Amino acid sequence: MPLYVKELFKSYGSTVAVRGISFTAEEGKVFGLLGPNGAGKTTTLKIISTVLRPDSGSVFLNTIDIINMAESAREFLTYVPEDAGTYRNLTGYEHLEFAATVYARNKDEYKAFLEEGIRIADLGDKIYEKTKSYSKGMKRRLQIARALMVKPKLAVLDEPTAGIDVFHAISIRNLIKDFAKKNSSIVIVSSHNMFEVEKLCDEIGIINEGVLLRVGSIKEIKGDNPDLEEVFMKLAKEDKIDKNIGEPRK
Amino acid sequence: MKGKITALIKKDLLDVLRDPKVYIGFLLPLAIFAAFGFISAVTAPPSSVPLNVYVNKNWSLFDSYLYSQGVTITNQPYNSDVVIKFYNNSNFITFNVTFNMKDINQIYYAKAEALNYILNGFRAYYRNYLLEKIGVVNYKVISNPVNYSFVTNINNVTYSLNPLYIFEMTQIEEFVAPTILFALCIGMSEMAATLITVEQEEKTFEVLLSMPLKRYYILTSKIISSFIISILSSMFYLIGLIIFSNEYLSLLGGVKTGPVFSVNDLILLVFIVLLIISTIFSSSLGILIGLLSKDLRIANVYLGIITIPILIPTLFFIAGGSLSYVSGPFKVLLLLLPPTYPIEVTRAFITRYLTGYWILGIVVGLAETAFILYIASLIINGVNLKLKIRKEVKNYQKS
Numbered sequence: 001m002p003l004y005v006k007e008l009f010k011s012y013g014s015t016v017a018v019r020g021i022s023f024t025a026e027e028g029k030v031f032g033l034l035g036p037n038g039a040g041k042t043t044t045l046k047i048i049s050t051v052l053r054p055d056s057g058s059v060f061l062n063t064i065d066i067i068n069m070a071e072s073a074r075e076f077l078t079y080v081p082e083d084a085g086t087y088r089n090l091t092g093y094e095h096l097e098f099a100a101t102v103y104a105r106n107k108d109e110y111k112a113f114l115e116e117g118i119r120i121a122d123l124g125d126k127i128y129e130k131t132k133s134y135s136k137g138m139k140r141r142l143q144i145a146r147a148l149m150v151k152p153k154l155a156v157l158d159e160p161t162a163g164i165d166v167f168h169a170i171s172i173r174n175l176i177k178d179f180a181k182k183n184s185s186i187v188i189v190s191s192h193n194m195f196e197v198e199k200l201c202d203e204i205g206i207i208n209e210g211v212l213l214r215v216g217s218i219k220e221i222k223g224d225n226p227d228l229e230e231v232f233m234k235l236a237k238e239d240k241i242d243k244n245i246g247e248p249r250k
Numbered sequence: 251m252k253g254k255i256t257a258l259i260k261k262d263l264l265d266v267l268r269d270p271k272v273y274i275g276f277l278l279p280l281a282i283f284a285a286f287g288f289i290s291a292v293t294a295p296p297s298s299v300p301l302n303v304y305v306n307k308n309w310s311l312f313d314s315y316l317y318s319q320g321v322t323i324t325n326q327p328y329n330s331d332v333v334i335k336f337y338n339n340s341n342f343i344t345f346n347v348t349f350n351m352k353d354i355n356q357i358y359y360a361k362a363e364a365l366n367y368i369l370n371g372f373r374a375y376y377r378n379y380l381l382e383k384i385g386v387v388n389y390k391v392i393s394n395p396v397n398y399s400f401v402t403n404i405n406n407v408t409y410s411l412n413p414l415y416i417f418e419m420t421q422i423e424e425f426v427a428p429t430i431l432f433a434l435c436i437g438m439s440e441m442a443a444t445l446i447t448v449e450q451e452e453k454t455f456e457v458l459l460s461m462p463l464k465r466y467y468i469l470t471s472k473i474i475s476s477f478i479i480s481i482l483s484s485m486f487y488l489i490g491l492i493i494f495s496n497e498y499l500s501l502l503g504g505v506k507t508g509p510v511f512s513v514n515d516l517i518l519l520v521f522i523v524l525l526i527i528s529t530i531f532s533s534s535l536g537i538l539i540g541l542l543s544k545d546l547r548i549a550n551v552y553l554g555i556i557t558i559p560i561l562i563p564t565l566f567f568i569a570g571g572s573l574s575y576v577s578g579p580f581k582v583l584l585l586l587l588p589p590t591y592p593i594e595v596t597r598a599f600i601t602r603y604l605t606g607y608w609i610l611g612i613v614v615g616l617a618e619t620a621f622i623l624y625i626a627s628l629i630i631n632g633v634n635l636k637l638k639i640r641k642e643v644k645n646y647q648k649s
Contacts, residue, residue, distance in 0.1 A: 079460035085452030089268035
């Protein structure tokens with residue numbers, strides 16, 4: 001069940017956030033969108049997760065048209081926004097209960113989702129406390145657990161480890177990698193952290209100013225360069241030169 | 251469907267009602283109304299208005315006193331504001347104030363006040379007269395030279411009540427419904443806007459939008475959640491008003507309010523229907539504001555603006571207004587505001603006469619609510635409103 005993203009365009013007023021982004025993500029793999037702040041990563045992820053409608057372009061999860069059949073597509077996908085908060089006066093357990101109620105088709109599935117959520121969140125007794133007492137890392141774990149416990153075909157995670165300490169970040173990265181492999185699901189993550197992307201993703205797309213500069217495996221993209229940072233700087237520079245001479249990008 | 255909407259409502263209610271700060275807002279009206287009732291009672295001003303009094307037996311002393319107070323004594327009962335009847339014992343007088351409930355207004359209150367003032371004055375005058383001119387030394391007569399009691403005729407039914415108290419009760423009848431409605435409408439729009447805006451701020455709304463939840467589940471759950479919370483809040487307003495009215499009446503003489511007014515079933519039904527429509531209208535406005543606001547601060551600015559149209563009919567009707575008193579643009583404005591209609595119907599609790607405005611109220615309320623919810627659903631579905639309007643205008647121009 002691959003994900004096909006084709007020629008996405010999205011503007012906010014006169015600002016063009018996404019300019020013709022296209023890529024394919026395979027099942028069982030983690031695909032990373034890598035780029036600086038304001039590059040168009042979040043807009044792209046919002047379109048893929050049906051929160052936003054693009055001005056043009058298409059997104060297909062296998063044969064499901066995510067843009068025009070959003071209601072059906074939502075059964076198969078979950079989304080964790082960047083810096084997503086929680087309902088402060090609800091416990092972690094109640095958050096998971098809510099998600100299980102929304103996604104489960106029967107009682108057995110509801111129970112299984114809930115058990116899986118508690119396992120992934122790994123918050124111990126804290127799961128029964130109100131989330132206003134949670135640290136940022138705990139909240140993020142809860143969000144990831146909410147998104148992965150229902151075993152979606154497509155999980156869209158915007159900056160899953162942003163602002164989290166190293167210890168929690170490693171644990172979340174491992175969770176995501178294991179999940180994609182075990183469930184043959186597609187996980188799309190975004191990040192501006194080159195190191196994280198290298199550790200977490202099987203394939204990446206480098207994005208800058210709304211344009212996808214290059215797509216491929218880490219190895220392909222790195223080539224002879226020592227790290228992704230170097231690659232990104234080179235690509236961004238080339239992109240700037242292209243724009244200055246007015247050549248249309250494909 | 252039911253399970254998902256219930257889960258959405260449960261989530262909203264738990265999140266709001268577990269916050270202790272919410273209860274400050276609930277309990278505040280209790281304190282305010284208690285204080286308001288006390289202040290209103292102790293500061294109720296005596297009124298003096300011209301009175302036309304019919305006296306059924308000639309008592310020159312009383313007549314001359316009335317004359318000295320500027321009261322006109324009429325020869326016909328139907329020309330009078332007040333009918334005073336003397337019984338066998340000249341010390342026993344019944345004051346019979348007759349009026350139709352639909353005519354009751356501030357003037358009647360002032361007349362009843364004036365009558366009280368005159369009678370108290372006559373007591374003192376008569377006591378002095380007895381002491382100086384006749385030399386009566388009977389303690390009971392001197393301490394209470396004129397015994398009087400009130401009866402009030404309402405629509406040809408006689409009640410052993412002071413007309414002042416009747417008026418107080420009608421005031422409360424008219425005051426309660428608009429105030430509760432006001433609390434509900436404001437509470438609904440604020441709560442709905444807050445429920446959405448907080449979710450927008452926390453980005454939990456984006457999570458909701460990505461879940462397999464139909465857009466109308468989300469809208470419906472927000473309306474129901476804000477309705478439940480506003481009803482709770484309004485109940486505290488209601489308790490506050492009961493405290494207010496009890497204090498007011500007890501300080502004014504401790505009248506026991508009986509079932510003087512019976513609410514016609516149709517009037518009550520119409521009132522409830524219009525109340526539900528106007529509260530859902532307010533909630534929809536709140537939802538729209540929440541969707542258009544990036545954070546709670548901006549939502550509060552917008553809320554301040556929309557509170558004004560909700561406030562206009564409420565204040566107008568609390569001040570004793572009616573749709574039949576106004577005309578021109580102000581009437582058009584009132585007719586366009588759904589909260590106008592349930593308040594207008596509350597007058598029928600007293601007059602027992604339902605004007606035809608309620609039918610218009612149902613149409614206006616439903617149409618405006620549907621329009622607002624349509625716009626809200628477009629925003630939730632990520633439709634660019636500016637582009638949509640441009641497209642519609644172009645289509646219209648072509649056609």
